[in-house]
Amino acid sequence: MSKNNKEREVTAGPVKGEFISPQELNDIEERTDALPPQEDFWKPPVRFGSVPVEKEPLGWDRRRGFRKLFPVVSLPTQVVERVSFGHPELEPNRLFWGDNLHVMRQLPSESIDLIYIDPPFFSGRQYNVIFGDQNELRSFSDIWEGGMPGYLIWLNARLYEMKRLLKKTGSIYVHCDWHASHYIKVEMDKIFGYGNFINEIVWCYETAGKSKKTFSRKHDVILLYSKTDDFYLDVSKSPMPRKRNKHMRVGVDENGREYEEKTDAKTRKVYRWYFDEGRLPFDYWTDIQFINWEAKERIGYPTQKPEPLVERIIKVSSNDEDVVADFFCGGGTSLAVAQKLKRKWIGCDQSRVAVALTADRISRLIEEEIGKIFSVPDFTVEHWGIYEADRLSKMPLDQFRAFILRAFGAVPDDSQTGIHGMKGAIPIYVGEPNQRSQVTAKEVEAFANAIRKTIRYQQDNLRDGIMLAWAFRPDAVQAAERLRDMEITDLNFVRLEQIRIDHPRFREHVAALSTDHADYANFLTFVQPPKVEVGWKRLATRSYIQADINKRTY
Known part of the structure; x- marks a missing residue:
């Protein structure tokens, strides 16, 4: 934080006690987040014949679930900071540094309304260094060594816990690219159930760099799943800009509002749409571009996503005071947007720099902007498996x-x-x-x-x-x-x-x-x-x- 910024008030110590012990974990057979029936999760038309898909997610053991490959590590979390904004009576938001799998295993079931994650893409690159910190190792090289199956096993164990954490009305957005989106969808069909697949959202953007050997890849895929068929989604809360349609008449009403309209050929009824109201979004988004190099929100994080992208997701799939979680929070974009939209939040990252950056970003956001508009709860910074000696x-x-x-x-x-x-x-x-x-x-x-x-x-x-x-x-x-x-x-x-x-x-x-x-x-x-x-x-x-x-x- 720069010297010109107000120093945030930091109260050392936890909400309740110095260390927070993990909750007891029941056996797989006793848990409520069982996998959906696998025999018929995919029902293709008869003309397609059978689809050769494994019945269970990669890495799943019928007796021990994902705990066979990733055993439960019952370590407590340590609250190293409580950043205060003057409302201690409000339940604090939580920011974790540590392995998200083990952090999630300590959180209560059905406690989160919306999850957005942007996990590392399976691109074959080495994610060793974040922000030029030569001592920071956020390396996923061991995951890549197992190829695509190894990556999917690693991700599946975490998706399974996310499903457990979602409320019955909750949903999850998984941001991925062309390397693995189709593989991830197959695995999510197994974990969440094919019937709980809602949308494959295509985020289209234009960036520098063209290819003469392939069509330039200028989109990401965001997979949207619900936990049950009783999910919350209201796409009207985030309309897209309305583009001019050459088959319609364009006009301006007495209030100066521009519109387009058409007349029904049979009923002669006139239908009018105002440009400033936008339109309901489709499943491909072309109105949100990559962050400009000069943009105020740009913090330099390697995989930072634009705030409007995450804002649309949070707006349409949650309400005020709902709990939003991002277990690969990186530079904290999703948490910052959740804070602006009056949502409660839980964040986690394995990178110490990411956690430090997010804590600073949220603090400055509250002090400089939203803290003056409405009451904001404190947030805690907690360590799992990494403790202050x-x-x-x-x-x-x-x-x-x-x-x-x-x-x-x-x-x-x-x-x-x-x-x-x-x-x-x-x-x-x-x-x-x-x-x-x-x-x-x-x-x-x-x-x-x-x-x-x-x-x-x-x-x-x-x-x-x-x-x-x-x-x-x-x-x-x-x-x-x-x-x-x-x-x-x-x-x-x-x-x-x-x-x-x-x-x-x-x-x-x-x-x-x-x-x-x-x-x-x-x-x-x-x-x-x-x-x-x-x-x-x-x-x-x-x-x-x-x-x-x-x-x-x-």
């Missing part, structure tokens, strides 16, 4: 231990003195929140004694245990080795190691988050806030550090 280290001891245990896939359990939780049948010990703290030999011996008092030790001679901490003193390592040599206990140390964002290991970590090759035991990341800069404009004050929670010291 300083904020974490200031937590009360019991909350810190509970958080680390959940992140490690363990369950808090203090029924046995000296043991903080269990991972399966293995006792877990968690050190102090202070990042400078080190586990001592005394703590190792106390944990070993606690293990020896357990029933599993006394009856089955199970001696293993795990200690999680920021660091371990040399005497602690020696004590663990001595206990192992004496065959008393077998303790493993897991250190919370911080890795800077410019380190290659952090890039590998981010690249793995969105793919079915991810190491789901290694999702915990800690952050410390420095500056995020995009070009010359300072957007926010944040920096990021990863913690490898599965790093063993020996």
Whole structure:
């Protein structure tokens, strides 16, 4: 934000508590968002014969759904900012940084009225660098490695969650291009049901660049589906410009309004249409062009879409106070438009720069424009799987231990003195929140004694245990080795190691988050806030550090 802009009021801390725990997820069989019947989702005319389409979406497992390839990671979200606009009584909007699949899995079913997404197109390009930030890795290269099937599997898992989140009257718009739109439609037919397909919208535009070897590709495809047949859609709320028809008479009425009219040959009734009222939109849109390089709304985001395009979608498919979501929010265009139109919103992106940019864009929009017109709710910036280490280290001891245990896939359990939780049948010990703290030999011996008092030790001679901490003193390592040599206990140390964002290991970590090759035991990341800069404009004050929670010291 420039110095001339008013500094936004930022209240650190969440709406309710420092960390928001994920909701419990039921088994696939018990969930209400089952796939539609697949045997007859596509019914072609008899003359066409059979259509060879798989019965289930790519990546779907009949027993575990998409959780077989993309297991549930039950990490909490951390609210790192609450940007206030003077109306704390209103429910805040939410902006997430993290993998959208896992963020969506924590949101309640049937809670969203409209979803618009502009996912990365399957164009074979490497989406490694956003905004020239050499340390930003928003790479989908692992997705492309699987070819079109790999891309569709990755997208299907997310579309499935979006269907669950939609209200019964809700709808979803998926923005895509010629590379994959036809493949995506087939998959959406399976997930949403062929009968819930509403429109294939063609957005036509003119941009620089022509081809002599092909007809120049100057359109995108937007697929519109509903969750049920009781969806909301009122296309009259966003008319298109009316073009002159050479078969009609043109005139001007007594108020100076230009119109065209025709006379019905049989009834002699005169029909009149005013140009300033426009006409109902067709399924091809030619009245919205790409963003001009000099346009005020242009922010330089690589895949930024024009506001009028998203405005039409939000206007016709939602009403005031409805919840609009974009889980690939990028530069925040859809969220900014939703804010202008008095909609509630949820945004998510895996790019830290995108989230910082969106937070700044929404703040400036409210402060400079709409905040003076009507009451605006606060919004929160929340991290999933990526946490501010300083904020974490200031937590009360019991909350810190509970958080680390959940992140490690363990369950808090203090029924046995000296043991903080269990991972399966293995006792877990968690050190102090202070990042400078080190586990001592005394703590190792106390944990070993606690293990020896357990029933599993006394009856089955199970001696293993795990200690999680920021660091371990040399005497602690020696004590663990001595206990192992004496065959008393077998303790493993897991250190919370911080890795800077410019380190290659952090890039590998981010690249793995969105793919079915991810190491789901290694999702915990800690952050410390420095500056995020995009070009010359300072957007926010944040920096990021990863913690490898599965790093063993020996």
